[in-house]
Amino acid sequence: MTATDLATGSTGTAGEHALEAAGLRRRFPHPGGDVDVLRGVDLTVAAGELVTVAGRSGSGKSTLLAVLSGFDTGDAGSVRIVGEPVTADVPWQRCALLPQALGLVQELTAGENVALPLRLTDVPAAAVQARTTELLEALFVDGLADRYPPELSFGQQQRVALARALAPRPAVLIADEPTAHLDAGTAPAVLSQLRAHADQGGAVLVATHDDAVHALADRRLDLAHGVVARASLPR
Numbered sequence: 001m002t003a004t005d006l007a008t009g010s011t012g013t014a015g016e017h018a019l020e021a022a023g024l025r026r027r028f029p030h031p032g033g034d035v036d037v038l039r040g041v042d043l044t045v046a047a048g049e050l051v052t053v054a055g056r057s058g059s060g061k062s063t064l065l066a067v068l069s070g071f072d073t074g075d076a077g078s079v080r081i082v083g084e085p086v087t088a089d090v091p092w093q094r095c096a097l098l099p100q101a102l103g104l105v106q107e108l109t110a111g112e113n114v115a116l117p118l119r120l121t122d123v124p125a126a127a128v129q130a131r132t133t134e135l136l137e138a139l140f141v142d143g144l145a146d147r148y149p150p151e152l153s154f155g156q157q158q159r160v161a162l163a164r165a166l167a168p169r170p171a172v173l174i175a176d177e178p179t180a181h182l183d184a185g186t187a188p189a190v191l192s193q194l195r196a197h198a199d200q201g202g203a204v205l206v207a208t209h210d211d212a213v214h215a216l217a218d219r220r221l222d223l224a225h226g227v228v229a230r231a232s233l234p235r
């Protein structure tokens, strides 16, 4: 099996993949010379699979995740989410991104942020409340539901942002360094939510430096020089 086979999980059939990307390219202009951050990335993540992306700082992990989630259009290549081309306004139920900078709405409380993706759909109010409470409790931020993001630590905001991403049970969850600001007391809750989302049938892609996240993964991809340089064997 080649690294490309592993990166694309080619033992399965293409139709099973919740997330499929081919030939992704992204170049940023810089005064000293343009930087080719993505130079032809192919990857897939199947429903029920947790895949991690490793790579040194500046290797393009956040750029890749932004392109995969439709947040950035990239310069070339294709991304399909559950068989359909990704768009900038892909519904949260299909694809939710937890960005490195979190992206919480500053004018909404923690609880309102988590409820937001559900309020944009026709989920009944009681179910919105129940799901919001369930996630805030699971991530140990239930006592903070009425606080605004600037009143929370970065680690607390990170867990609120994960709760918001999980709230609509997205088919594809893409998380950028979701354990970067957590301590030993709160990291296990985040790890267990990521694994549980995959075990419940979600496709989960996580960029991370954290060995504890890689240890949970079904596959690990290494991003270097703009391509998936090495993909480790499935466990």
Ligand code: ADP
Pocket: 028, 029, 035, 037, 055, 056, 057, 058, 059, 060, 061, 062, 063, 064
């Ligand atoms: P990582 O998440 O792996 O640390 P990033 O994807 O954030 O890496 O960045 C990869 C490279 O792309 C870096 O050299 C960074 O400076 C550059 N880069 C990222 N975003 C932009 C942008 N919007 N404009 C110009 N350069 C960018």
Ligand code: MG
Pocket: 061, 062, 063, 100, 176
């Ligand atoms: Mg990054």
